[in-house]
Amino acid sequence: MKLDAKIPQGPLEEKWSNYKKTARLVNPANRKKLDVIVVGTGLAGASLAASMGELGYNVKAFCFQDSPRRAHSVAAQGGVNAAKNYKNDGDSVYRMFVDTLKGGDFRAREANVYRLAECSVNLIDQAVAQGVPFGREYAGYLNNRSFGGVQVSRTFYARGQTGQQLLLGTYQALMRQVDKGSVQLYSSHEMLDLVVIDGKARGIIARNLETGELERHAAHTVVLATGGFGKIYYLSTLAMGCNGSAIWRAHKKGAYFASPSWTQIHPTSLPQSGDYQSKLTLMSESLRNDGRIWVPKNLEETRLANDIPEEERDYYLERRYPAFGNLAPRDISSRAAKERIDAGHGIGALKNAVYLDFSKAIREQGQAKIAEKYGNLFNMYEKITGINAYKEPMMISPAAHFSMGGLWVDYELMTTIPGLFALGEANFADHGANRLGANSLLQASVDGYFIAPYTIANYLSDQIKVGKISTQDVAFEVAEKEAHEKLHHLLTIKGKYTVDYFHKKLGKLLYDYCGLARNKEGLEFAIKEIKKLKEEFYTDVNVTGTAGAMNAELEKAGRVADYFEIGILMCYDALTRDESCGAHFREEYQTEEGEAQRNDEQFQFISAWEWPGMVDSEPILNKEDLTFEFVQPTIRSYK
Amino acid sequence: MKLYLKIWRQKDRVSEGKLVEYTLDNVNTHMSFLEMLDTLNNQLITNNEEPVEFDHDCREGICGQCGVVINGIAHGPLKNTTTCQLHMREFKDNETILIEPFRAAGFPVKKDLKVDRGAFDRIISSGGYVSVNTGQAPEANTIPVGHETAEAAFDSAACIGCGACVATCKNGSAALFTSAKITQLALLPQAKEERDQRALKMIAQMDKEQFGHCSNTEACEVECPQGISVLNIARMNYEYNRASFLKFKK
Ligand SMILES: Cc1cc2nc3c(=O)[nH]c(=O)nc-3n(C[C@H](O)[C@H](O)[C@H](O)COP(=O)(O)OP(=O)(O)OC[C@H]3O[C@@H](n4cnc5c(N)ncnc54)[C@H](O)[C@@H]3O)c2cc1C
Numbered sequence: 086m087k088l089d090a091k092i093p094q095g096p097l098e099e100k101w102s103n104y105k106k107t108a109r110l111v112n113p114a115n116r117k118k119l120d121v122i123v124v125g126t127g128l129a130g131a132s133l134a135a136s137m138g139e140l141g142y143n144v145k146a147f148c149f150q151d152s153p154r155r156a157h158s159v160a161a162q163g164g165v166n167a168a169k170n171y172k173n174d175g176d177s178v179y180r181m182f183v184d185t186l187k188g189g190d191f192r193a194r195e196a197n198v199y200r201l202a203e204c205s206v207n208l209i210d211q212a213v214a215q216g217v218p219f220g221r222e223y224a225g226y227l228n229n230r231s232f233g234g235v236q237v238s239r240t241f242y243a244r245g246q247t248g249q250q251l252l253l254g255t256y257q258a259l260m261r262q263v264d265k266g267s268v269q270l271y272s273s274h275e276m277l278d279l280v281v282i283d284g285k286a287r288g289i290i291a292r293n294l295e296t297g298e299l300e301r302h303a304a305h306t307v308v309l310a311t312g313g314f315g316k317i318y319y320l321s322t323l324a325m326g327c328n329g330s331a332i333w334r335a336h337k338k339g340a341y342f343a344s345p346s347w348t349q350i351h352p353t354s355l356p357q358s359g360d361y362q363s364k365l366t367l368m369s370e371s372l373r374n375d376g377r378i379w380v381p382k383n384l385e386e387t388r389l390a391n392d393i394p395e396e397e398r399d400y401y402l403e404r405r406y407p408a409f410g411n412l413a414p415r416d417i418s419s420r421a422a423k424e425r426i427d428a429g430h431g432i433g434a435l436k437n438a439v440y441l442d443f444s445k446a447i448r449e450q451g452q453a454k455i456a457e458k459y460g461n462l463f464n465m466y467e468k469i470t471g472i473n474a475y476k477e478p479m480m481i482s483p484a485a486h487f488s489m490g491g492l493w494v495d496y497e498l499m500t501t502i503p504g505l506f507a508l509g510e511a512n513f514a515d516h517g518a519n520r521l522g523a524n525s526l527l528q529a530s531v532d533g534y535f536i537a538p539y540t541i542a543n544y545l546s547d548q549i550k551v552g553k554i555s556t557q558d559v560a561f562e563v564a565e566k567e568a569h570e571k572l573h574h575l576l577t578i579k580g581k582y583t584v585d586y587f588h589k590k591l592g593k594l595l596y597d598y599c600g601l602a603r604n605k606e607g608l609e610f611a612i613k614e615i616k617k618l619k620e621e622f623y624t625d626v627n628v629t630g631t632a633g634a635m636n637a638e639l640e641k642a643g644r645v646a647d648y649f650e651i652g653i654l655m656c657y658d659a660l661t662r663d664e665s666c667g668a669h670f671r672e673e674y675q676t677e678e679g680e681a682q683r684n685d686e687q688f689q690f691i692s693a694w695e696w697p698g699m700v701d702s703e704p705i706l707n708k709e710d711l712t713f714e715f716v717q718p719t720i721r722s723y724k
Numbered sequence: 725m726k727l728y729l730k731i732w733r734q735k736d737r738v739s740e741g742k743l744v745e746y747t748l749d750n751v752n753t754h755m756s757f758l759e760m761l762d763t764l765n766n767q768l769i770t771n772n773e774e775p776v777e778f779d780h781d782c783r784e785g786i787c788g789q790c791g792v793v794i795n796g797i798a799h800g801p802l803k804n805t806t807t808c809q810l811h812m813r814e815f816k817d818n819e820t821i822l823i824e825p826f827r828a829a830g831f832p833v834k835k836d837l838k839v840d841r842g843a844f845d846r847i848i849s850s851g852g853y854v855s856v857n858t859g860q861a862p863e864a865n866t867i868p869v870g871h872e873t874a875e876a877a878f879d880s881a882a883c884i885g886c887g888a889c890v891a892t893c894k895n896g897s898a899a900l901f902t903s904a905k906i907t908q909l910a911l912l913p914q915a916k917e918e919r920d921q922r923a924l925k926m927i928a929q930m931d932k933e934q935f936g937h938c939s940n941t942e943a944c945e946v947e948c949p950q951g952i953s954v955l956n957i958a959r960m961n962y963e964y965n966r967a968s969f970l971k972f973k974k
């Protein structure tokens with residue numbers, strides 16, 4: 086299929102306003118007759134559901150947590166970017182656009198990225214009006230901090246809980262619509278399948294997680310805002326329930342999946358301490374402003390950190406990237422850590438971490454100053470590890486964090502299934518091959534508040550003539566039956582191993598072969614191994630309980646079953662991209678100094694994968710060529 | 725370490741529950757409390773028994789989804805810490821640990837350790853917001869908010885909605901939760917227009933749910949993972965009285 090991104094005509098700055106000028110509208114009287122399903126109530130989903138409710142559409146919103154306020158957007162700490170230029174330091178929409186495009190290693194669409202920067206200013210206005218308590222200066226004006234990879238201060242923050250505060254603002258807007266009756270809320274519901282009728286997205290099959298009942302929900306349009314799937318690596322900074330199932334089911338119904346292998350691995354998470362471990366906690370990147378990263382020069386080092394003299398420490402980031410040092414971008418810092426750990430210099434019980442050392446900063450600035458800046462993080466570190474980081478260095482290590490990939494969408498955020506939209510981390514759109522810090526809270530919010538309400542209206546404008554969609558359609562019947570059979574199948578295997586056992590194995594394979602560094606041989610091996618593991622899962626997993634009641638194991642089993650297939654696609658994606666770009670580092674394509682080597686001539690495109698129609702057939706690659714009209718791709722260098 | 729667990733098991737909302745005893749060997753002190761429960765569940769599944777249902781998601785203390793009563797204390801022995809952030813080094817070898825759901829009339833048990841906290845959503849829905857539609861907002865810096873005020877609003881806004889306050893209160897009161905939202909918004913100029921109505925509506929909704937009254941024992945603040953202050957409750961009472969008085973005057 087020829088992929089048309091539907092980029093509007095005109096100069097970069099005018100594309101979005103041109104689109105809005107000509108987009109079709111829906112008569113207010115007709116809106117309540119149009120049904121909209123929004124799956125996901127994170128920043129992207131809740132902001133859309135609230136906005137559509139305000140406009141008068143008939144909205145149903147779904148989430149698997151027991152309340153929309155718990156979507157994983159809640160966990161974002163650092164901040165949200167906006168080109169307000171409040172600091173008068175030369176920021177502008179254009180500069181933010183260039184930073185984001187460059188940060189993404191020129192693997193995103195210019196028009197989308199520009200629109201993201203353009204709408205960023207409105208988001209801050211909206212959030213402030215909702216009562217989001219952003220950090221303020223003494224005069225009462227909004228404050229900013231700077232974040233990795235840029236030279237201006239454009240990051241707005243609410244202490245270390247920016248995601249929580251933004252989400253609560255959005256959640257409250259959503260609950261206001263729930264009270265008004267324009268949004269019906271389905272918490273503790275999980276989407277199990279997408280229903281497509283005559284080629285258009287017309288509804289979903291959802292499971293009520295408390296009762297186990299399967300439900301049919303019909304609508305004129307379906308929106309997936311189901312977040313990232315980094316939990317596929319098992320150990321990640323994501324929440325336990327984060328999953329790829331909703332977008333994967335949509336993929337199997339015809340939605341293309343773009344760049345699935347582009348995963349951001351965050352450099353400063355707490356390391357794994359044992360095989361019982363269920364998640365990796367992120368330590369804010371801001372720590373790298375004052376912490377110095379090092380490993381012992383000696384292999385098999387047995388001394389404690391404080392006993393290792395200065396000259397026997399390797400400050401490898403400062404050594405390799407003197408210009409940026411400890412503040413080198415995420416992909417580069419994570420990769421450098423892996424390189425040292427693989428070379429045998431890792432520290433900690435499992436030799437899987439590096440030191441983040443504050444002794445110099447404490448000597449120079451005093452402990453009080455460091456406590457003022459990072460006190461809460463030091464406390465959190467002590468709570469989790471039992472170690473006082475004022476006295477000895479922290480131990481950190483890289484962790485899977487963010488999915489740049491997701492469902493392919495055009496400029497309208499519509500997938501290749503007409504009437505199916507994807508928003509927030511669930512789509513692939515704006516971050517290219519590497520996301521800049523504080524840009525994804527922004528993207529999720531902007532998609533939901535300011536973009537999709539226009540583009541969905543454009544789609545819905547001629548849907549009024551279709552009339553109510555019936556859940557009695559045979560497509561619903563088939564989808565429900567399939568969902569039912571799948572659940573029952575999982576329950577009848579009755580093997581020896583738990584779901585987690587398989588998930589951990591899959592995660593390890595992906596970390597080792599489709600993580601920070603990839604190569605052809607490893608990826609081919611991983612594809613084979615994941616296929617084997619999947620077979621083993623279907624013969625040897627043990628899922629207890631029943632489908633007709635609350636059953637957390639069954640929920641997990643369904644998600645892991647999809648993860649095998651997503652994992653295989655990730656490996657194919659990484660395998661076919663014979664270049665290194667952003668977070669995708671193919672060992673065969675690096676410079677002599679070990680830096681990423683992009684290949685614009687052959688790979689300046691987005692990989693959009695098509696489901697081959699049959700499990701175990703090779704996926705079909707479609708390409709969306711990227712053209713750069715306004716900024717010429719350059720080589721990222723942080724030396 | 726080795727642990728003796730007594731865990732509340734309850735099939736569903738209507739069934740009666742009971743405490744069931746389990747023994748768990750090989751618990752690592754670095755495990756989080758929930759990882760200890762994962763370990764127990766793995767053992768149960770391997771023996772073809774149904775695992776214990778418990779709530780959790782982020783496992784980093786911010787989503788508010790987790791929460792059980794451990795040895796009689798909501799979220800366990802460590803102050804200002806959610807269940808997911810509690811680690812096994814806080815317990816002793818051979819200790820017996822009693823694990824129950826958050827109990828309150830306003831939080832019916834759904835299964836085992838999971839409770840229904842939907843009442844919190846309904847309280848927010850009744851008025852815990854600013855009525856501003858998408859697109860209506862003025863330029864952000866046209867509404868200055870003093871540093872101290874913004875910080876105080878943040879302190880109240882930091883609530884994670886876990887419900888430990890309700891579980892801790894001997895009356896099962898939701899006063900701390902409700903007051904934190906009322907206070908946050910009462911402090912901010914952009915939320916002032918709806919201040920009186922908001923207080924009246926949210927308190928009316930709180931009373932409609934099965935929550936008890938606040939009798940100022942202040943136990944809630946002690947167990948709150950975010951350290952939300954009971955001063956919020958005083959502020960709520962003030963807001964309520966003020967709004968009632970103004971309404972009466974009209
Ligand atoms: C620890 C951490 C820190 C971060 N810090 C920052 C930061 O400082 N700045 C920044 O910009 N970004 C940050 N990010 C990234 C950012 O938080 C996310 O990309 C963003 O919040 C995603 O929002 P979302 O609305 O797309 O998805 P989410 O908030 O994850 O919401 C997903 C929603 O989908 C629902 N859902 C999922 N699957 C299903 C299903 N099958 N059925 C029904 N419902 C389903 C969930 O219930 C949930 O409501 C961070 C991420 C993490 C993990």
Ligand code: FES
Nearest residue numbers: 781783788790808
């Ligand atoms: S699991 Fe999110 S707060 Fe504990």
